[in-house]
Amino acid sequence: MNGAQAMLRTLVDSGVDVCFANPGTSEMHFVAALDSVPRMRGVLGLFEGVVTGAADGYGRMLDRPAATLLHLGPGMANGLANLHNARKAHTPMVNVIGDHATYHKALDAPLESDIDALTGWCSDWSHISTRPEEIGADTARAIAAARTSPGQVTSLVLPADTSWSAGGTAAEPIPVPAAPKVAEDAVAEVAKVLGLGESTVLLLGGNAVREPQLRAASRIAAATGARLFTETFPARMERGAGLPAVEKLGYLSEQVTYQLTDVRHLVLIGSRPPVSFFAYPDKPSELTPADCTVHQLAEFTEDTVDALERLADRVAPDTAPVLAEASRPAVPTGELTAQTVAEAIGALLPEDAIVSDEANTSGLLLPMSTAGAPRHDWLSLTGGAIGQGMPLATGAAIACPDRPVISLEADGSAMYTISALWTQAREQSNVTTVVFSNRSYAILRMELQRVGAETTGTAAAELLDIGRPDLDFVALAGGMGVPASRATTAEEFCGQFSKALAEPGPHLIEAVIPSLL
Amino acid sequence: MNGAQAMLRTLVDSGVDVCFANPGTSEMHFVAALDSVPRMRGVLGLFEGVVTGAADGYGRMLDRPAATLLHLGPGMANGLANLHNARKAHTPMVNVIGDHATYHKALDAPLESDIDALTGWCSDWSHISTRPEEIGADTARAIAAARTSPGQVTSLVLPADTSWSAGGTAAEPIPVPAAPKVAEDAVAEVAKVLGLGESTVLLLGGNAVREPQLRAASRIAAATGARLFTETFPARMERGAGLPAVEKLGYLSEQVTYQLTDVRHLVLIGSRPPVSFFAYPDKPSELTPADCTVHQLAEFTEDTVDALERLADRVAPDTAPVLAEASRPAVPTGELTAQTVAEAIGALLPEDAIVSDEANTSGLLLPMSTAGAPRHDWLSLTGGAIGQGMPLATGAAIACPDRPVISLEADGSAMYTISALWTQAREQSNVTTVVFSNRSYAILRMELQRVGAETTGTAAAELLDIGRPDLDFVALAGGMGVPASRATTAEEFCGQFSKALAEPGPHLIEAVIPSLL
Known part of the structure; x- marks a missing residue:
């Protein structure tokens, strides 16, 4: 058995049986070994950002790792942005980075680089396995590290x-x-705080946005009057009708300041004190109110179900959670806007859907419109590195082939890792992609004002305008084998969305909308 | 004047007047400052790999730096692979990486990461500018470092x-x-070696593949019987009719071993002793013959023109260089193959063209078919990180708007940074892209055999097959505003290639060919 075969057998014996791959020459023995370890499923991506983002989506859905296969330092470099998002999401993942032969490295061949610098940048655990005799044990250690709570x-x-x-x-x-x-x-301590009758917020982060934690938190809130929020970008939140509805902290610091007005106690469960996404001149970066005391019930690494249930049993022994009732917006008609798209998604979201949300500014209305839709999982952009959404949806569909995946994409973000569509076509994944096509980096138009930058001409505006030429996402999707259509009215959108959900395999809808901002 | 304005003024005052950009919120003041410093031209890329590759193409053509604008660590991460290629090409370049405000970094907001690790990975020089009073001086130092020979x-x-x-x-x-x-x-020392009458090779690398160096090297070769080679992947080689024709060392180690058979002296000019691109079991990584002595005439940082001309004046005072005569293949007809595409490009290459070559296996015949074509510049994949070609062509076209740019792309490589086409459409760049569409990672099929990996089933083959579904590059180009056509015969290709060259603005031709391998 060579080293590659030992690694693959160790992976599948530990339950890691999907490998998202973009291999090169140095990985050819690993690729060849796939033929001798058929329990491992190789899934090809045409770009490493697709590979790492897909592994993130897979790991978030199943709470167990997929592997990735990347080609030396430059291949890993292309996958880094989505590894950054995965690390912020605490996703279990085992990246295998092929490297030059040990004796070849000192020769500084063209693809040689300092891989350690890259693995260090995005990994919670990393190692170089220099002997075939050790690769099995090293792989087992990598998997165990990947599975260390929460991931x-x-x-x-x-x-x-x-x-x-x-x-x-x-x-x-x-x-x-x-x-x-x-x-x-x-x-x-937290029980005592809750007994004070002072304004208290429980802030749920990490894996504390799943059903058991939400139910316990809802009991606590109902019994004590504490309010619940989740962090702004939960990795995977379980929500919809029949689950407690919990509002997220806003993206804008002004929203958070408003949400936390007069709060005297902030209780952290798998979360950290809120900070603004970016710094702004003359605005605070730390958003915990000055006279608010912070209490940590559980770190993100700890058992948040147990912590919340013990707290609920203490302060709310006889209280039931408050569950969202089934409730959907009416099927919209007329003009297609960010609002009518949000209404349509709320009206038509299928049972047990997985939503990958990288809609950015166009998605601001989605949380409201879907709060009473059938139960679903909501995946957010955890690390802010755009280009996450389409790969994440791809991996989620590989993880959960029987569930419908809805991939909500801003047009600007879509162009970072667009070839995820090809992998969806190859794997015939049940992903319905909606591209919010407003032809601008709308969020940056807003941010340009918020940071107080003065512009006097057109040079700045040019860099925020991604029209000229307009991107034609119907053509782009078709070029990668994904059936696609364009919607310019609410009726068109609803018809296309329903049809896409009813048919197997991937689809894309380009929703042409005016910019919200 | 704020820090961003001071930086931009310093850049343009030092002659850095193009900035390839993919900005985010932390760069909004830099973007706004473009309105107050109109001498700076901002060029938008939809993905950072396009931005950095374009700056590489620009710098290779003009031998002076463009700037890039990147968004924090994750944005830089997306640009790393092409920065790796640029560093291997010794391209002058000034990357500006926006970061969180200094006081915001400790809060570990979602986009926070260890930027130092990334700048260190790919930069010859890096610095963090923490005060507006220092940003001008820091920028001037960065530009000076970028311009330090050779770049x-x-x-x-x-x-x-x-x-x-x-x-x-x-x-x-x-x-x-x-x-x-x-x-x-x-x-x-080298003159003495050349006087021995033993088999000698001059290996030209770095900037020693430009006309003055090639002419001097050709004189030396003609007078002494020494043979000339360039390194395998020259950053920018000047070639064609009227210039000395110099063969490149091959990509395969077997080729290099053959090319260097019986060589007793290897003279390095801006180059290093040849090593194989990858390691292979039971094959040598170091390719200098065992009984060959290595002599360094000039390091890549040194003045290679002066070194070669002094040597030529000493050993070949009365010898003229041997120049390639004008000679083109016949315009091909019939089946479209890697060979007939190469012949068509040789037959039709326009005067003063710039060729960005990422054709990989499909391009093996191009050096021969174009050796006697009108004078042109040939840009190679210096660092092996695929996804270079289309961005490089984009930047070369911005640098040299009056020259035709030919972008030769393998279909596999094209998918890493395909959105370069959109920037070409926006800037109406004179780039004619030829995609060699053989629907496979053909080079990996070859490498799978060369590394001696045994495959027994279909799982490995699946990961090297990028058909299923076929990529439709005509649709992809059209989706980004680039007129495109598909050629399936040599006649179609020649007609489409001629038409593309005759019209302003970008074009793409998908050349459907069988895999060479």
Whole structure:
């Protein structure tokens, strides 16, 4: 058995059986080994940002890692932005980065680079495996690290000679300890705070936005009067009819300041004190009110279900959670706008959908319009690195082939990793992509004003305008094998959206809308 | 004057007057400042890999830097692969990476990351400019570093508060010393070697593949019997009728071994001893023959024109260079193949063209078919990080708007940075893109065999097949505003290629060909 085969066997024996890949020459033995380890499913991406974003989507949905296969430093570089998002999402993931043979590195061949700098940039755990005898054990350690609560991005560098040399030994899975439970003191302190009757907010982050945590938090809120918020960009939030409806903290610091007005106690569960996304002249970056005390019930690494349920059993033993009732907007008609698209999605969202949300400014109205839609999972842009949405949807569809995936994309963001559509076509994934086509970096038009930058001419405006020429997403999708259509009225959009959901395989709808801003 | 304005004024005062940009919120003051410094031309890219690759193409053509504008660590991450190529090409370039305000960084907002790790990965020089009073001087230093012979990739991190705060002061250009001349001893040693009458090769690398160096090298070769080669992937080679024709070292180590058979002396001019691109089991990585002595006439940082002319004046005072005669293949007819496309390009290449070559396996026949075509510049994939070609062509066209640019792309490589087409459409650049559409990662099929990897099933083959579904490059180009056509015969290709060259603005031709391998 060579090193590559030992690595693949270790991966599948530990339950890692999907590998999103964009290989090169140094990965050819790993690729060849796929034929001898058929339990591993290889999924090809045409660009590394698709590969890493898909692994993020997969890991968020299943709470277990996929592998990626990347080609030396430059290949990893192309995947970094979505690894940044995955790390902020605490997604379990095992990246395999092929490298030159160990003896070849010192020669500084064209593709040589400092891979350590890149793995360090985006990984919670990384290692270079220089001997085939160790690759199995190293892989098992990488998987265990990836599965460490709540999930970690791990990177294992695989030199070509480790991969091709004989002597590989597969390793058994390493047991991973459960998430640690919080101390009784932490629960008691928060219970005491809740008993004061002062304005209190519970801020849910990390994995505390899933159903068990939301139900416990809702009981606590109902019994004590505390208010609930989630962090602004939850990795995967379970929501919709039958689940507690919890508002997110806003993207704009002004919104957060408003949401936290007069709050005296902020209780963190898997979250951190809120900070503004960017700094702005003469605006605060730290958004916790000055006279508010912060209490940490549970870190993001800890068992947030247990912590919230123990707290609920203490302060709300007889209180039921408040669940969202089924409620949808009317099917819209007339002009197609960010609002009518949001209404249409709320009106037509199918049961058990997965929503990948990179709609940016065009998506501001979506949380409201979908709050009472059938139960669904909502995936957000966790690290702010745009180009996440389409790859994330692709990986979520591989993870959950029986669920409909809705990929909501801003036109500007769509162009970073557009070739995700090709992988969706190849895998015949059930992804319906909606591109909000407002032909501008609308968020930057807003930000240009918010940062107080003065413009006097057209040079600045040119850089925020992505019309001239207009992008034709119907043609782009068709060029990658994804059936597509363009909607310019609400009726057209609703018809196309319903049809896309009714048919298997990927579809794309370009929703031509005016910019909200 | 705020920091951003001081930076922009310093850039244009030093002759850096094009900025390829993909900005975000933290760069809004830089963007706004474009309105107050109209000498700076902003060119928008929809993805950072386009931005950095375009700056590389610009710098290679003009031997002076363009600026880039990138959005924090994740934005820079997306541009890294082409910065890797630029660094290997020794391209002068000034990257401006917007960052969070200095006081905001410790808060670990979503887009926060270790930018130092990234700038260090790909830069010859980098710095963080934390005060508006220093930004002008820092910018002048970055430009001077970028212009240091033969060119360097520099990165200047611009925190948002440095950008927006008052107190900015523009700085004067810093004089840059000329490339150092080599010692007389080095010239004398090589002259002595050339006098031995033993088999000798001059290996030209770095900027020693430009006309003055090639003419001097040709004189030396003609007078002494030494043979000439260039390194495998020259950054910008001047070639064609009226210039000395110099063969490149091959991509495959077997080719290089053959080319260097029985060579006793290897003279390096701006180059390094040849190594194989990848390591292969049981094949050598270092390709200099065992009994060959290596002599360094000039390092890549040194004045290669002066070194070669001094050597030529010593060993070939009365010898003229051997120049390629005008000679073109016949205009091909019949089946469209890698060979007939190469013949068509050789037959029709216009005067003074710039060729961006990322045709990979499909381009193996191009050097021969174009050797006697009208004089042109040939840009190669210097760092092996695919996704270079289309951005490079885009930047070359901005640098040289009056010259025709031919962008030769493999279909696999094209999908990494395809949105370069949109920038070409926006700027109405005279770029004719030829996509060699063989629907496979053909080079990897070859490499799978060469590395000795055994495959027994279909899983490996699947990862090298980029058909299913076929990419439709005519649709993709049309979706980004670039007129496009598909050629399936040599006649169609020649007609479409001639038409594209005759019309202003960008065009794309999808050349559907069988895989060479």
